[in-house]
Amino acid sequence: MFSYIVRRLAVAIPTILILVTISFVLMWSAPGSPFMGEKLPPPEVMAALEAKYGLDQPYWKQYLDYLSNVIFHFDFGPSFKFKDRTVNDIIAQGFPVTLTYGFWSFIVAVVCGVGLGVTAAIRHNTWLDYLSVSFAIGSQSIPNYVMAPILVLVFTLWLGWLPGGGWEGGTWDHIIMPVIALSTSYFASIARITRSSMLEVLNSGFIRTAKAKGLPMSRVIFKHALKPALLPVLSYLGPAFVGMVTGSVIIDQYFSTGGIGQFFVNSAFNRDYSTMMGITILVGTLTIIFNLLVDVLYAWIDPKIRY
Amino acid sequence: MKIKTTLMASTAALLVLSGAAYAASPMAGETLAADQTFTYQDIDESPSIDPGMVEDVSGSAVARNLFEGLMNQDADGNLIPGVATGYDISDDKMTYTFHLRDNAVWSNGDPVTAGDFVYAWRRAADPATASPYAWFVTDITGIVGAGAVGSGDAAPETLGVEAPDDHTLVVHLERPVPYFVQTVTHATMFPVHQATVEAHGAEWTRPENIVGNGAYVLTEHVPQERMVMERNANYWNDAETVINKVVRLIINDETQAFTRWQAGELDLVGVPSGQYLALKEQYPAEIYSNPRLCTYYYNFNVRPDGPAWAQDVRVRQALNLGFDRSVITEGILQAGQIPAYTFTPPTTAGFTVPVVEAAAMSQEERTAKAKALLEEAGYGSDNPISLEILYNTSEGHKSIAIAISQMWKENLGIEATINNMEWGTFLEARGAGQFEISRAGWCGDYNEASTFLDLYNSRSGYNDAGYNSAEVDALLAEAKTAEDPQPLYTQVETIAAADAPIIPIYFYTSVGARSASLKGWPDNNVENNWYARDLYKVE
Numbered sequence: 001m002f003s004y005i006v007r008r009l010a011v012a013i014p015t016i017l018i019l020v021t022i023s024f025v026l027m028w029s030a031p032g033s034p035f036m037g038e039k040l041p042p043p044e045v046m047a048a049l050e051a052k053y054g055l056d057q058p059y060w061k062q063y064l065d066y067l068s069n070v071i072f073h074f075d076f077g078p079s080f081k082f083k084d085r086t087v088n089d090i091i092a093q094g095f096p097v098t099l100t101y102g103f104w105s106f107i108v109a110v111v112c113g114v115g116l117g118v119t120a121a122i123r124h125n126t127w128l129d130y131l132s133v134s135f136a137i138g139s140q141s142i143p144n145y146v147m148a149p150i151l152v153l154v155f156t157l158w159l160g161w162l163p164g165g166g167w168e169g170g171t172w173d174h175i176i177m178p179v180i181a182l183s184t185s186y187f188a189s190i191a192r193i194t195r196s197s198m199l200e201v202l203n204s205g206f207i208r209t210a211k212a213k214g215l216p217m218s219r220v221i222f223k224h225a226l227k228p229a230l231l232p233v234l235s236y237l238g239p240a241f242v243g244m245v246t247g248s249v250i251i252d253q254y255f256s257t258g259g260i261g262q263f264f265v266n267s268a269f270n271r272d273y274s275t276m277m278g279i280t281i282l283v284g285t286l287t288i289i290f291n292l293l294v295d296v297l298y299a300w301i302d303p304k305i306r307y
Numbered sequence: 308m309k310i311k312t313t314l315m316a317s318t319a320a321l322l323v324l325s326g327a328a329y330a331a332s333p334m335a336g337e338t339l340a341a342d343q344t345f346t347y348q349d350i351d352e353s354p355s356i357d358p359g360m361v362e363d364v365s366g367s368a369v370a371r372n373l374f375e376g377l378m379n380q381d382a383d384g385n386l387i388p389g390v391a392t393g394y395d396i397s398d399d400k401m402t403y404t405f406h407l408r409d410n411a412v413w414s415n416g417d418p419v420t421a422g423d424f425v426y427a428w429r430r431a432a433d434p435a436t437a438s439p440y441a442w443f444v445t446d447i448t449g450i451v452g453a454g455a456v457g458s459g460d461a462a463p464e465t466l467g468v469e470a471p472d473d474h475t476l477v478v479h480l481e482r483p484v485p486y487f488v489q490t491v492t493h494a495t496m497f498p499v500h501q502a503t504v505e506a507h508g509a510e511w512t513r514p515e516n517i518v519g520n521g522a523y524v525l526t527e528h529v530p531q532e533r534m535v536m537e538r539n540a541n542y543w544n545d546a547e548t549v550i551n552k553v554v555r556l557i558i559n560d561e562t563q564a565f566t567r568w569q570a571g572e573l574d575l576v577g578v579p580s581g582q583y584l585a586l587k588e589q590y591p592a593e594i595y596s597n598p599r600l601c602t603y604y605y606n607f608n609v610r611p612d613g614p615a616w617a618q619d620v621r622v623r624q625a626l627n628l629g630f631d632r633s634v635i636t637e638g639i640l641q642a643g644q645i646p647a648y649t650f651t652p653p654t655t656a657g658f659t660v661p662v663v664e665a666a667a668m669s670q671e672e673r674t675a676k677a678k679a680l681l682e683e684a685g686y687g688s689d690n691p692i693s694l695e696i697l698y699n700t701s702e703g704h705k706s707i708a709i710a711i712s713q714m715w716k717e718n719l720g721i722e723a724t725i726n727n728m729e730w731g732t733f734l735e736a737r738g739a740g741q742f743e744i745s746r747a748g749w750c751g752d753y754n755e756a757s758t759f760l761d762l763y764n765s766r767s768g769y770n771d772a773g774y775n776s777a778e779v780d781a782l783l784a785e786a787k788t789a790e791d792p793q794p795l796y797t798q799v800e801t802i803a804a805a806d807a808p809i810i811p812i813y814f815y816t817s818v819g820a821r822s823a824s825l826k827g828w829p830d831n832n833v834e835n836n837w838y839a840r841d842l843y844k845v846e
Contacts, residue, residue, distance in 0.1 A: 030731070030732070031731065031732045031735045031736075032729075032730075032731025032732050032734065032735050033731065033735070035439065036731060036734045036735065036738075041437075041439050041441070041442070042441070042442055042445075042446075042457065042458075042768065044434040044441075044457060044458050044459050045434055045437055045438065045439065045441050045442075045457075047434070048434045048435055048436075048437035049437040052437055078509070081354050082352065082354055082355070082530060083354055083355035083357060083360050083509055083512075084355065084357070084509050084510050084511070084512045084513055085530060090530065093529065093530065094531070148563075149562070149563065149566070152563060152566050152567075153566065156566065156567065156570045156572075157566055157569055157570045160570065163567075163572060164563065164566060164567035164570055164572055165556075165558060165563060165567060166532060166533060166556060167529070167532050167533075168533070252531075253559045253560055254560055254563055255563075256531075256532060256556060256557055256558045256559065256563075257532065258529050258530065258531045258532030258533075258557075262531050262559070263530075263531060266351070266352075266531075269729065269730060269731070270731075271731050
C-alpha cells in the first residue's frame, strides 16, 4: 500500500509538470496581450510593462523562472491584471470562499444523495422509490445556471429571506443558496448511483444469507449492504469533490462570491497569464491528490482491491 | 447651488470661482433617510484604483470618491473648485497657475500640497510607472516636455509643472490647449500621497495602506466581490457630505444584479440589455437613460492593402447609407440611443455638428442614393461585393452585425458575413488591420471634440480604419493652437463624413435603474462623472 502511494506520487509530479508546460505553451500561443485594451498603451509603456512582468525575456527563460518560483518559493508571481494583487493573494482570498461553499455542497450532496438512494433501493418499486427517482432526475435536469436564478427569485425577491449574492466573509445566509445550487446536480447523481448499486447488492447472496439468519433489516443495510454499495459512489466522489471545491464559475458569477472560479474565467479573458497558470496548477494538483485519495479509500473499503 | 464664474479683464485672464463648492444639497421638504449608505453595482473588478494607473470607467469612479483633483465637475459637467479654489491663465494661454485651498488634507492628516500634484503627474507620465493611461498626460494635456518624458527621452523632473510654494501649482503648456482645465478633472491627474506610494509600492491602494484626499476612504476591498468606502472626516468639505458609506458590489451578471436591485439590496444598477423598454414601463421613475459621450461605429479598412472595394469612397458611402439606424436604436437596443451620422456626439461641449446630407435624408432616400452610388462604382448583381464584419464576441454586437448585414443584403444586394473574436484576439486583429469592417466604440476622455476627432489623425494609434487625409491632419494640427478650434472641428467632421472611413452607428446612452430614495444623480453630466459626496438618500 505504502509503496503504491509513493509510486502514485512519483507519477503525479511529472503529470503536474506536463500540465504546467501545456498550459504555458497554450497561453503563449493565444493571440492578444494582457496589456491591450480599447486604447493600446504606447510602445514605451508597453516595453516597461513587459519588462516589469518579465515578458521581454525569451520563452524558455520565462518558463524556467516561472517553474523555479513556483517550486522553490511557492510564488505564482504578480497578477497581470490586478495591479495591487499577487496570484498568491488572489488564491488566498478566492480559494477559501470556494472551499467553504464547496465543502458544504459536498456534505449536502453526499448525505442527501446517499440517503435518498438507499431509501429508494430499500423501498424498491414503491411510491417512495418513484418519488425519489423522479426527484433525482428532476434536479439533475435543472442545470445550476437555471437553479441559481430560480433560487434568487424565490428566496430573495419573493420571500426576502436571503441576500441575493455577495459573501461578506461567508455568513450562513450567503452560503445557503450557493450550496443548494451547486449540490443539486451532484446530489442527484449520487442518489442514482447509490440506488442502482444498492439494488444490486441487496439482490446478492450474502444479503440473502444475512436476512435468512434473521438479522434486523437496519443491521442488514448498514452493516452489510452499505459498504459495498458505496464503492461506485466513491469513484464518483473524488472528481466531484474537486469540482465542488475548486469552484463553479456559474456559482461564483451568479452569486458574486469572489471565489476562485470567477478569477479563473476572467483571467483567461483578460490574458492574466499568471493568475490563469496559478489556478490551473492549483486545480490540477487538487485533482491528482483527490484521485489518489479515492483510490486509497477504495482499497480500504473493498477487500478485493489490494495494491 | 450654482457656481458663479467671474471673468475679470486684466492683462491676464483671471478665473475666480467663488461660492461654496457643489455638494449634496437636499431640496426643501425632503427628509433625509436615516441610513445614508449608497450601494451600487459594477459589472467587473477594476484592474486598479490608483489614480496614476486607473484605466477603466468604473475604476475612475472609485478614484473620484477616494481622491480629489484640482477641479471637479458639477451635475451638468461644469468645472467647479476642487483642491484648487481657482486659477489664472497667462496672456499667451500657455501658463496655468492654480491656487490650492489651504484646508485640503490627506486622510492621514498631512496637508495636500502643490508638490503632491507635481509628484503624481510625473509619476503617471514616467514610462517606468508603466501606466496604461500615461498617454493622457503625455499626449493629451500638452504639458511642456510631457512627450519626451513619456518616451523615456527625458527625466520625469523635466515635466513642465512646478510648485513655487505649497499652495501654488504652475503648469507650462507647449501650446495653448483650449480644453486643458477639463483634463484636471480626470482621475489620471489626481494627486497621490508620495510617502504612501513609496512605502508600499503596488500595494499602496489596499485598504490597510491607502491614503487619499477624497471625500471617502477605502475601508474594505475584496476583489471581485465588494469595496467599501467610508466618509473621510479630514475631507475639507466633509460638513456638506451626506452619504456616509459607499458600497460597490461586483456583480458580473446583469440580470442577477437587477433582481437584487428589485429586492432592495442596491441603490443603483445597470439595466439588462434589451430590457430597457419593458422595465421602463414597470419602473418609470427609477429607470433612466442619459446621453453619454460615446460613439458606436464600424471601421472600414481603408489601408492600401485592405479590400479593393473599401478604397472606393462611393462604396463606403453606399454602405454608410444603406441601412436603417433606427432599426438598431429602436428595434434592438431600445434604450434611447441616438442614430449617429457623424463621429463626435452632439452633446460634446462647444461642438457644432455639421449638416451632413445623410442625416437629413429619409431612409428611402438614403437607400436610393446608396444603390445609385454602388452602381456608379461598378458593383451590382453581376459584380456583387462580399465582405466580412468583425466584432468582439458579445450578443449585443452580434445582433447589430446581423441586422446591418441583413439590411445591406436586402437594400444593396451585398453579401456580408459576420465573424466574432474573443476580445484580446479581436484587439490584435483590428489593430493590425486584419479585417474588412470592424466594430468599435469610443468614449471621450474629456468633454471636447478633439478627444474624438484625433482618431481621424493618420498618426493616431487608435485610427483603426487606417484613414489618411492630409487635409484632416492639417486641420487637426491647426486646431491645436487655434484661438477657437470649434469651426475647425466641424470642418474635420464634414470632411470625414464625405470620406466615410467609418460608419457612425449610434451614440451611447447610459442606462440604469436607481432607487427612488437616491437623489442628486448627475443626469446631465455627459461624461457620467459622479461624486458620491453630491448624492443623498431621502426617506
